[in-house]
Amino acid sequence: MKRSVPPAYVAHRTVLLAVLLVLFAAAGYGLSQAIPELWQGMSSAAQTVRNWWTEMGWHLF
Amino acid sequence: MGYLILAAVGLVAAYLAIWLLVAGFLLFYLPGLVVAVPATVGLGVLLAVVTAVRAVVAGGPVITPEMVADGKAGLPELRGNNPFGRDRAWPSYLVAQGRTDLRRVWTETVKAVRRGWKWISDFFDNKDFAWVPGLLLACPLWLGVSVGALAGGAAIVLAGGLVLFAIWVPWALLAGFLRGGDQLVRRLRGASPASCPHCHHVSPLPVFRCAGCGQTHRDIRPGRLGGVWRRCDCGRRLPTTVLRMALRTTPECPRCGKSMRAGTAALTEIRVPVFGPVSAGKTRLVYAGIMALRDALAATGGRLDFVDDESELAFENGSAIITGGTDTVKTPAGEVPGALTVRLTTGRRRALLHLFDAAGEIYVDREENSGLEFLDHAQGMVFVVDPFSVPWVRDQLGEDVGLIARANPASEDPERVYHVTAQRLREYRVDTRKRRLAVTVVKADLLAGLPLASDLSPARCKEWLNQAGLDNLVLAAERDFGEVRYFVTASVSGIPAGDARSPGNPLGWLAGLTSAPVPGVPDGEKETV
Numbered sequence: 001m002k003r004s005v006p007p008a009y010v011a012h013r014t015v016l017l018a019v020l021l022v023l024f025a026a027a028g029y030g031l032s033q034a035i036p037e038l039w040q041g042m043s044s045a046a047q048t049v050r051n052w053w054t055e056m057g058w059h060l061f
Numbered sequence: 062m063g064y065l066i067l068a069a070v071g072l073v074a075a076y077l078a079i080w081l082l083v084a085g086f087l088l089f090y091l092p093g094l095v096v097a098v099p100a101t102v103g104l105g106v107l108l109a110v111v112t113a114v115r116a117v118v119a120g121g122p123v124i125t126p127e128m129v130a131d132g133k134a135g136l137p138e139l140r141g142n143n144p145f146g147r148d149r150a151w152p153s154y155l156v157a158q159g160r161t162d163l164r165r166v167w168t169e170t171v172k173a174v175r176r177g178w179k180w181i182s183d184f185f186d187n188k189d190f191a192w193v194p195g196l197l198l199a200c201p202l203w204l205g206v207s208v209g210a211l212a213g214g215a216a217i218v219l220a221g222g223l224v225l226f227a228i229w230v231p232w233a234l235l236a237g238f239l240r241g242g243d244q245l246v247r248r249l250r251g252a253s254p255a256s257c258p259h260c261h262h263v264s265p266l267p268v269f270r271c272a273g274c275g276q277t278h279r280d281i282r283p284g285r286l287g288g289v290w291r292r293c294d295c296g297r298r299l300p301t302t303v304l305r306m307a308l309r310t311t312p313e314c315p316r317c318g319k320s321m322r323a324g325t326a327a328l329t330e331i332r333v334p335v336f337g338p339v340s341a342g343k344t345r346l347v348y349a350g351i352m353a354l355r356d357a358l359a360a361t362g363g364r365l366d367f368v369d370d371e372s373e374l375a376f377e378n379g380s381a382i383i384t385g386g387t388d389t390v391k392t393p394a395g396e397v398p399g400a401l402t403v404r405l406t407t408g409r410r411r412a413l414l415h416l417f418d419a420a421g422e423i424y425v426d427r428e429e430n431s432g433l434e435f436l437d438h439a440q441g442m443v444f445v446v447d448p449f450s451v452p453w454v455r456d457q458l459g460e461d462v463g464l465i466a467r468a469n470p471a472s473e474d475p476e477r478v479y480h481v482t483a484q485r486l487r488e489y490r491v492d493t494r495k496r497r498l499a500v501t502v503v504k505a506d507l508l509a510g511l512p513l514a515s516d517l518s519p520a521r522c523k524e525w526l527n528q529a530g531l532d533n534l535v536l537a538a539e540r541d542f543g544e545v546r547y548f549v550t551a552s553v554s555g556i557p558a559g560d561a562r563s564p565g566n567p568l569g570w571l572a573g574l575t576s577a578p579v580p581g582v583p584d585g586e587k588e589t590v
Binding site for chain 1 (some may be wrong): 088095120159
């Protein structure tokens with residue numbers, strides 16, 4: 001039988017959840033602010049990899 | 062020739078395939094991973110957050126009062142030899158359930174990651190060459206998710222732990238303050254240890270029953286089962302300090318399980334045994350003393366009342382005997398009596414005075430007096446001396462048989478009773494140097510007018526006892542006890558409050574020791590019979 005927990009448990013869990021959500025929101029906001037820069041970094045890294053191929057100069061014919 | 066052409070075509074095809082592979086790897090696959098893997102790490106963090114929220118909202122295993130009582134709640138072992146374990150109550154969230162919830166957040170995150178790996182393993186293992194896309198696509202992508210989920214889960218657990226710790230610090234400080242304050246106030250007030258009037262056990266921690274379900278709580282103090290309030294198994298909220306709890310409900314003795322007096326553990330407690338030989342007049346002194354105390358308190362605006370029916374009934378019978386001038390019934394030998402408890406009130410100050418009146422036979426029997434536990438915890442004692450049992454008095458009374466018959470003298474030598482009792486206290490390592498003794502010469506009403514008692518007064522009582530041949534008793538009493546005072550009393554009704562012969566004087570003096578609210582007891586040094 002599942003027992004109902006004391007109100008203090010619910011209160012503590014709510015606080016914990018609220019803090020987690022605040023942290024998540026803060027992290028999400030920080031990430032959204034950083035996405036253009038990150039995207040630029042990732043694109044640049046991808047391009048660097050592609051450049052290896054070009055620099056290799058290994059053409060089919 | 063045909064073979065050569067075939068080999069050349071094969072070489073060209075192999076070259077083409079290798080070129081396509083390398084070109085595809087460097088042009089599409091690696092750049093794709095460079096972009097996709099960081100994104101999957103972000104997805105992993107999201108997975109961890111969702112898992113954590115689900116775990117907290119849904120709630121996992123609950124640390125129940127049963128687990129606490131059974132020692133399965135993960136709480137530290139109790140100090141000392143405690144055969145009962147912890148009480149059946151909900152533990153504070155911060156010390157048990159919080160830890161369990163955070164652990165569950167972590168385990169659920171790990172489980173989610175594992176489920177993903179298992180799915181990948183099952184899905185790509187069942188088809189021919191399916192391991193190739195599994196290895197090249199699913200594994201790197203899920204690796205990113207796993208790293209993100211585990212890092213996110215660890216961060217969430219760490220953040221949750223810090224939040225709980227930040228709440229725990231003030232909680233622990235408050236609980237510690239309440240616990241220390243409760244103990245300090247009870248000690249200063251003289252409310253600790255609490256006395257059991259039935260088995261005479263004294264305990265710093267009386268047992269309380271939940272008013273809702275009757276569940277016993279053996280250690281109600283602030284702690285892991287509640288800082289300011291405690292939640293009983295039945296859900297009822299109970300205060301955590303002994304003082305607050307004792308004001309709401311009557312405590313029980315942790316040894317015999319019987320109810321203590323109402324107010325025990327919250328009010329000042331004064332334990333006073335009255336001892337002396339058989340027929341010395343102990344019982345009469347107790348009842349007459351209570352009557353005198355009641356009158357003295359009433360005269361100063363205070364009050365003496367009863368907190369239990371047993372004591373009230375006994376007093377009603379006893380006071381009727383005193384008022385009627387008849388003899389008290391012999392206290393039954395062979396049974397250790399319960400305490401006769403009265404509550405003394407002056408203004409806002411209240412105290413419980415427990416009087417212990419055992420049969421005289423018990424005091425002179427070394428085996429029987431070992432059961433008189435109330436002697437060990439008394440703050441002061443009254444030693445009753447019957448003057449008519451002193452040979453010097455009997456010699457002077459000579460042929461006055463009528464007076465001796467009326468006095469119904471004690472059968473035992475007072476000195477012997479004193480020494481046997483003092484020896485018992487020493488054997489039980491009672492520090493009598495910290496106790497006070499009221500040596501009380503009773504039956505002063507019968508001595509009134511006799512030449513042998515012409516100089517018998519509280520001020521000269523000690524000299525009178527020396528003169529009567531009880532010098533060894535006086536010497537021993539003053540050597541054994543921290544403070545000894547001498548009283549001369551008449552256990553009869555009609556003696557006004559403040560009279561030097563008032564039977565309330567020895568009780569009042571001893572009750573005043575522990576800051577009990579007893580009105581000014583006349584100074585025995587100045588009054589005469």
